[in-house]
Amino acid sequence: MPNANSSTAAITDEQVLIVGGGHVGLSFALMLAHQGIKSTLLEKNRFPELSPDDEGFQQHYLDSRNTALSRRTVQIYQEINLWDKLQSHACRIDGVEISEQGSFGKAALNKEEEHVESFGQVMENAWLGRKLLLAAKAEPLITLIDNAQVTNVTQDSDSVSLIFSYFDETNEQQLQGSILVACDGRDSTVRNILGIETTTYDYEQTAIVGVVETDQPHHHIAIERFSPAGPLAVLPLTDADGDGNNDLQTGYRRSVVWVCPKGEESRYLTDEAHFLQTLQEAFGNRAGTFLKAGRRGAYPLTRVLAKKQVLGRCVIMGNAAHTLHPVAGQGFNLCLRDAHVLAKMLSRQVLKGEDIGDNTMLKRYERARLVDQKRVIRFCDAVVHGFTHPNPAVKLARNVALIAFDKLPRVKPLVANYAMGLKS
Template structure:
């Protein structure tokens, strides 16, 4: 299915302040769609290729869920919310997002605990939790309605060829090898996931680390309202989380919602997934033991998925006129929900840099520009990667001295002045 296709792909669709240069985006998930919408906000046209077939959805059908998206939920940082506000999309997302007012942090079987409160930190919220299906649906609808975005689904990328002033991408649809097509543009941005085919075609290596764990992710119901509280809990198996979600029939930011639905992330060793996926009673009992009564009594569990946890870092993020972005550039452990938010900051910075290039009348695929982008994002990326790994390894270390030290550190974090605002600022993505 090809939508809003332009017969001359080197020219952008007509719109005020439109550039005639165009961007190719490989990968139409949350990051790819968001990047295309960021570019369109600046008047830059793009063609986005997605290997899956997009579902047929209607703007008037609020019940529809995008079947190609999974059942996971995403914690959007304060900065990510601001980015969606900037492009005028947050009003569409907000009804299915639930704000986080308080964050509780503790370790199972230990004395260390800390709490972040939005009133103390003087912020509207620490972020919002949204169902991936709703986020994907709204991003797709916005892209379908944007004349500067051409969507091509069912597209399998098979070759990438770089030239002095352009890049050519070859693809076929639905695996029909005899029906090869080509697109040419100033720059190619690959947002095609952890196992990125574009990254492989560009011969970009990766540094990979297998945590030996899987994340069991889904939705549960408790007898105690969440009161917009996120619970981060550390166990010998790894970091666990229970996050507030919207009621099925309500606005997640409505003061009158009951709030008994929660997103849950349970970490288990690889090979133990089946018992948590197929046995609701066992899953609920395990959650109860892990979180005790911090979330109340776990009384119902919905559909769940298991996701192997592996850190995958691209050795390079820019090659010529090609940029690697999203999980193709850095797939991280889900602890503290940093991965998607880091991707959104990457996308926002690149879109801004391309906009400046357009205003100057310069080439948006210029290699020096793209290399400046890569350099500009390194500090934020390294900080987030180090933080995620430090938390994962620090809280799973069984040495008694290490365990004592980290619990003392949690208490110190909760009591000492000036530490919480700094950590909260980083967690919200407001300092990169």
Template sequence: MITTANTDNHTQDSSSQNHHDQQDTNHVIIIGGGQVGLSLALLLAHQGIYSTIIEQFAYPAISPDDDKHRAVYLDSRNTALSRRTVQIYTEIGLWESMQSHACRIDGVEISEVGGFGRAKLDKMAEGVESFGQVIENAWMGRQLLLAVQASDFVCLIDDASVVDIQQNDTSASVVFHKNGKTHCLWAPLVVACDGKDSISRQILKVGIDTHDYGQVGIVGVVETDKPHQHIGIEKFSAVGPLAVLPLTDGRGDGVDGTTQGYRRSVVFICKVGEQKRYLEDDEYFKATLQTVFGSDAGKFMAVGRRGAYPLSKVLAHRQVVGRCVIMGNAAHTLHPVAGQGFNLCLRDAYALANMLGANRRQNIDYDLGNFANLRAYEQARQKDQKRVIRFCDTVVDSFSNANPMMKFARNVGLVIFDKVPGIKPLVASYAMGLKS
């Protein structure tokens, strides 16, 4: 079974012992219980593999019977989920509970501020139900946590700080502090999903390549007087990409006094040092959005509380170290252009869980931490990862060049993209995560 011991006297932690009874050989330790860590645990559970999540922060107390409605109409962070991500959550039976607070993307309009080129992606032309969904982070996190709490395959240890990771020929151990005590947990495999500044990555002595974009992403929710009609609008500027994406209304059904289809998620990029006024002055922020988007989104009527996040790229030199896998933002933190980051992380988690499940079904004594197989996973994911990283870098670099000739070339490129047959389906497939 899971072995959680106090490192001073090696007495077993009864809370972990009573959670579930499983063999150590069918057990994964996940460090980090954010969206990626919770999702990985559920993907492993779908394969019949047990896991223990060690999360630094304490989770809020929630239950399925809590009030499910949004408390604040204009106060929410959101994530754009690709079509492939929706398929993955559907496969493990989770999308049904998520979709009430998600809004599908039927089309995308792309242009440059002050430019002549425009391009459109339309679901009908590409023959798909949608390009993806925009979901409220609070609701997505709630559903992931509820599913983990209800699973017999997952043990959750929150408010715990990892301080060491050790490995030998047969297992890996994670040492962590909780409630003033030191504990140690053993398993064949450890997966680190503890974010851009990953402590696990540092303990494992994995180097990183970093790039500071000198930008801050401001995210929040706005309301316009023009219905979004499930269309996302992306504008490129010399500072960075700017986007408004469709959202469901206050309760997903329009019954709380709001009008269906007027609520949008906004991602606004500015230079470091400029964010304070955008965060604190609602009228200035609305006026800036109006200038950037013109009449495309209608009139910006209201803006909600906003958050600011410094943007940088972080790429781990390795994603497999012995019996440890580095995943999520700990492995690759990307620029938010085109909303590819989380979707790439989920495809990594899906690939690892499926590989472990398939191999274990062939051999009940299969070693989940087998280095050769973990290395094969790492190599198999490189094509998709490099493609997404290259795409994000290309877009950011090309649209950051203010040279008039470069701007002209970009706008010609948008026209070509919009008019030349055969280009849109390929780009759309990549954007939806269907080609990896």
């Protein structure tokens, strides 16, 4: 049965098939369950064994990847009664400082001026993934299948069939449902099986992602800094024991996204002193002194966009639909808004007693979401290219624009709402 505390539609026998058990796939399954809709989720990796009583996913306090959750994403998790389980390891963003290295332009956002509780929250990926998986395992409306690879997808006017096999077996098995939603990443197997083409743009950049410790507390401030190499960000994180919304915490841990030209990532990954020195030179004293850095990961930055997000009864979602540059932390939040809209539309189909895999309805979903998606893509690319353009006139123009943004009335609220995901 659905959670007793949730407001759900009647349970139906209609089946949603989901491929991809990452953060987007699990979140989508939980959104459907909140609406009383069954789903079966297929994941190629093995899910870890987790105990609800074991709160310590026990990582070194400097070793983690992190995600900035927009205010709208937080609202979505609140809506499905999950935020109470997440927030102890979420660190709120009370303000944002924006500047360019070696230039005069700067701007700032603060929650008091915008009359909001926060601009969003920063959370460790390991914690978010753990809580999503625990919630999915505890939900009777969600069936989880792991260690399985999709080998074929077929569909007709009434249903869609998914053929898969376990990695340690040769026998193929079949799942049948009314709709298939592929959340299986940038190199989506389902997208490739369906023959959906993509457009790809290589930014010729690599993101170095990790966690650092500074000698000054972050005070819940996110710092966006633009350098000749690309956009950089230092985001507030919880203390090692969590509770990032406790005003008494010291807050010396910060999540870092450092963008460098492709081919230069090796030294940043292997030489901690060089990495810290480079950050210090780029950020100056804005974050204090960078003292320690944890294990870092390198991620080539490529924009990958599916030319179609709906084909028959199949929907392409998450990074399978759009993999974006991490500037401004928009990618995951955009995916969650896609998932939330589709879950609501499927719920309305159920309440009307209509087909949840109806192609006309799914095409309507695609058209509706393209508006938000194109806006986010344009914004990300404008920031990436605008702040790395070496022309002095362009540099002057963007610094004047930063000052104008900081001073002109009614401009900040528009940008703030956009960043919080409230304009979609």
